[in-house]
Amino acid sequence: MKLFVSTDSSSLSIGAQAVIDSLSDAARRRNIPVDLVRTGSRGLFWLEPMIEYEHQGQRLAFGPVTPVEVPNILDALVTGNRQHPLNLGPVEELFKTQGQQRVNFRRCGEIAPTSWSDYLATGGSRGLLRALQIGPAAVIETVTRSGLRGRGGAGFPTGVKWRTTWHAAGATKYIVGNADEGDSGTFADRMLMEGDPLSLIEGMVIAGFAVGAEQGYIYLRSEYPHAQQTLQAAIDVAYTNALLGNNILASGQHFDLQIRIGAGAYICGEETALLESLEGKRGTVRYKPPLPAVHGVFGKPTVVNNVITLATVPAILAEGAEAYAAIGHDTSRGTLTVQLCGNIRHPGLYELPFGCTLGHVVESLGGGSASGRPIRAVQVGGPLGAYFPTTLFDTPLDYEAFAERSGMIGHGGIVVFDDTVDMAEQARLAMGFCALESCGKCTPCRIGAVRGVEVIERILTGCSSERERNLLLLRDLCQTMLDGSLCALGGLTPYPVLSALNHFPEDFARVAERPAS
Amino acid sequence: MSESQVLSLAIEEICTQHHGQVSPLLPILHDVQSRCGYIADEAVQIIAARLNLTRAEVGGVVSFYTDFKTQPAAGRVIKICRAEACQANGGRQVWEAAWAAAEGTVEIEAVYCLGNCACGPSAQIDGQTLGRLDQQQIVSLVNALAKGDDL
Numbered sequence: 001m002k003l004f005v006s007t008d009s010s011s012l013s014i015g016a017q018a019v020i021d022s023l024s025d026a027a028r029r030r031n032i033p034v035d036l037v038r039t040g041s042r043g044l045f046w047l048e049p050m051i052e053y054e055h056q057g058q059r060l061a062f063g064p065v066t067p068v069e070v071p072n073i074l075d076a077l078v079t080g081n082r083q084h085p086l087n088l089g090p091v092e093e094l095f096k097t098q099g100q101q102r103v104n105f106r107r108c109g110e111i112a113p114t115s116w117s118d119y120l121a122t123g124g125s126r127g128l129l130r131a132l133q134i135g136p137a138a139v140i141e142t143v144t145r146s147g148l149r150g151r152g153g154a155g156f157p158t159g160v161k162w163r164t165t166w167h168a169a170g171a172t173k174y175i176v177g178n179a180d181e182g183d184s185g186t187f188a189d190r191m192l193m194e195g196d197p198l199s200l201i202e203g204m205v206i207a208g209f210a211v212g213a214e215q216g217y218i219y220l221r222s223e224y225p226h227a228q229q230t231l232q233a234a235i236d237v238a239y240t241n242a243l244l245g246n247n248i249l250a251s252g253q254h255f256d257l258q259i260r261i262g263a264g265a266y267i268c269g270e271e272t273a274l275l276e277s278l279e280g281k282r283g284t285v286r287y288k289p290p291l292p293a294v295h296g297v298f299g300k301p302t303v304v305n306n307v308i309t310l311a312t313v314p315a316i317l318a319e320g321a322e323a324y325a326a327i328g329h330d331t332s333r334g335t336l337t338v339q340l341c342g343n344i345r346h347p348g349l350y351e352l353p354f355g356c357t358l359g360h361v362v363e364s365l366g367g368g369s370a371s372g373r374p375i376r377a378v379q380v381g382g383p384l385g386a387y388f389p390t391t392l393f394d395t396p397l398d399y400e401a402f403a404e405r406s407g408m409i410g411h412g413g414i415v416v417f418d419d420t421v422d423m424a425e426q427a428r429l430a431m432g433f434c435a436l437e438s439c440g441k442c443t444p445c446r447i448g449a450v451r452g453v454e455v456i457e458r459i460l461t462g463c464s465s466e467r468e469r470n471l472l473l474l475r476d477l478c479q480t481m482l483d484g485s486l487c488a489l490g491g492l493t494p495y496p497v498l499s500a501l502n503h504f505p506e507d508f509a510r511v512a513e514r515p516a517s
Numbered sequence: 518m519s520e521s522q523v524l525s526l527a528i529e530e531i532c533t534q535h536h537g538q539v540s541p542l543l544p545i546l547h548d549v550q551s552r553c554g555y556i557a558d559e560a561v562q563i564i565a566a567r568l569n570l571t572r573a574e575v576g577g578v579v580s581f582y583t584d585f586k587t588q589p590a591a592g593r594v595i596k597i598c599r600a601e602a603c604q605a606n607g608g609r610q611v612w613e614a615a616w617a618a619a620e621g622t623v624e625i626e627a628v629y630c631l632g633n634c635a636c637g638p639s640a641q642i643d644g645q646t647l648g649r650l651d652q653q654q655i656v657s658l659v660n661a662l663a664k665g666d667d668l
């Protein structure tokens with residue numbers, strides 16, 4: 001009997017290994033030969049750990065499974081009487097009910113992450129073969145026409161970036177996969193690297209072919225050792241099967257790929273700081289121009305793209321630009337991998353077409369708060385993203401719609417808070433994070449964030465006569481950081497702070513008995 | 518051999534392993550950190566000499582990145598997430614309970630997101646991520662680490 005269990009690090013963090021142990025044990029006792037496939041995660045974390053099985057060409061699941069339930073589930077599978085309270089039915093049906101449209105994550109949870117045969121059987125390498133057939137110019141044109149925008153945060157059109165590097169002078173060019181995923185509330189890059197790493201590799205090979213680069217680096221944060229293992233195993237598999245190396249899929253093309261590990265600096269997710277770090281230096285931000293696309297790592301033209309951006313490319317090449325561009329909303333084409341977490345009943349990864357509303361995601365898909373208390377605020381787009389009150393739940397998931405409301409989609413993280421949240425505390429956290437992670441290159445951020453923490457503390461502990469003055473000072477400081485910072489760490493930290501101030505002013509007006517910490 | 522000779526040999530060996538690699542400084546520092554638990558002044562000197570860098574250049578890199586320590590840890594290390602998604606789910610209480618239980622026997626490190634946000638509050642020990650922690654669980658983890666138990 002073939003069974004599937006996710007060994008994604010989040011699944012393991014909530015007991016997947018105990019379920020696997022119990023499964024092996026129960027199977028041995030009953031003398032049932034079980035072929036256990038370790039997969040990535042489906043992203044349905046409130047239903048994990050799950051056990052999946054195949055039936056009439058479909059994948060069905062049980063969950064959330066505890067080790068104690070495992071023998072019963074095994075019995076249900078053996079007898080064919082699958083009436084079991086934990087039987088969730090077909091996984092595809094669950095996705096369909098949620099309105100998910102899986103492009104990036106179509107293999108994640110489905111296949112053994114580093115199995116070449118599984119990869120081929122699910123359409124792997126088709127995108128690259130197509131790319132090799134049509135040539136670099138047509139690849140770039142296809143990516144441009146698909147409307148794909150960078151998923152790392154800034155939403156820059158990927159085709160335009162590639163064209164710049166393609167045109168840049170020089171024989172040596174690089175592709176860098178940005179796997180620093182520093183934004184709190186996000187985990188899509190990690191899940192993809194643990195569940196379908198070959199699609200990232202294929203995307204990087206296509207990028208290399210398109211712009212004329214033969215060397216790639218994946219800059220992976222050190223907090224992800226489990227992803228590192230899977231990714232390294234996938235790179236080995238890719239070399240064995242000529243997805244990497246000297247003669248890619250017998251085309252004569254050459255591409256090499258290496259992993260580089262970060263060292264716990266959030267700013268190294270910013271592309272120019274990342275390049276400095278790759279060169280073995282302190283991760284300080286570079287002035288732009290010159291753009292990395294022209295003058296990147298080791299001074300050579302370099303494409304820096306987010307993991308999800310790169311992993312989308314094979315599907316675009318395989319299915320065509322039109323198929324991808326047909327999904328989405330206005331100028332935000334394709335799907336967004338929403339990562340829903342915090343105080344929410346149904347936390348997980350939802351791959352959704354752009355355009356559905358924030359409220360739909362939080363209330364219908366998320367099922368409201370985990371605590372059962374009313375939801376008060378959601379932070380969208382990581383630690384530099386704005387806090388939205390429930391009155392803005394009609395905002396569609398769309399880059400421009402969020403920008404219009406002084407927010408951002410960023411890498412697609414949505415963190416939910418119930419009514420026990422103290423928004424002044426969240427504002428202090430945002431400033432404190434900026435002070436901690438500032439690279440130190442420019443004054444508004446290096447000094448401004450430290451002053452920001454102090455001013456917020458004075459607002460919270462000081463007497464009310466000074467509060468108005470300090471609030472003005474805080475706004476003024478935010479404006480300086482917005483206008484004067486070299487990069488988006490200092491430049492966007494005012495978003496969470498100002499949104500807390502604007503939407504939740506009452507939290508800054510309470511008489512203080514908070515300790516200054 | 519004295520302790521410092523053993524250390525020097527180990528560092529030299531790590532540098533040799535990375536010989537010929539493109540921009541080897543961070544990979545070398547990671548290896549030294551995981552082998553020795555911290556990056557001593559002597560290590561900085563040896564690495565600088567081997568890579569033809571100044572001590573200031575190597576020291577500047579060591580001090581920039583939080584993963585690189587210049588002192589040995591007080592005990593086993595537990596990283597606890599202090600970022601937003603974990604805070605929204607009781608992360609503050611987990612953090613406080615850990616501190617109260619540790620009393621200096623275990624090194625508690627703040628991290629900002631472990632990519633386990635859908636299963637928080639989260640912590641990480643020796644590269645293994647733990648999720649859905651509550652106060653009781655973190656206290657037993659801290660106690661187990663303090664006693665030197667395996668997880």
Ligand SMILES: Cc1cc2nc3c(=O)[nH]c(=O)nc-3n(C[C@H](O)[C@H](O)[C@H](O)COP(=O)(O)O)c2cc1C
Binds near residue numbers: 153178179183270307
């Ligand atoms: C402070 C800061 C942190 C960032 N962190 C990340 C990150 O962790 N991952 C990422 O892909 N992009 C991150 N970015 C965005 C990158 O600078 C860059 O825009 C991105 O990697 C480009 O890839 P894309 O076009 O595919 O999005 C960050 C930017 C800033 C300013």
Ligand code: SF4
Binds near residue numbers: 437438443445488491
């Ligand atoms: S805004 Fe902050 S992180 Fe960005 S360059 Fe300036 S000091 Fe560095």
Ligand code: FES
Binds near residue numbers: 633
């Ligand atoms: S916010 Fe804690 S793991 Fe991401």
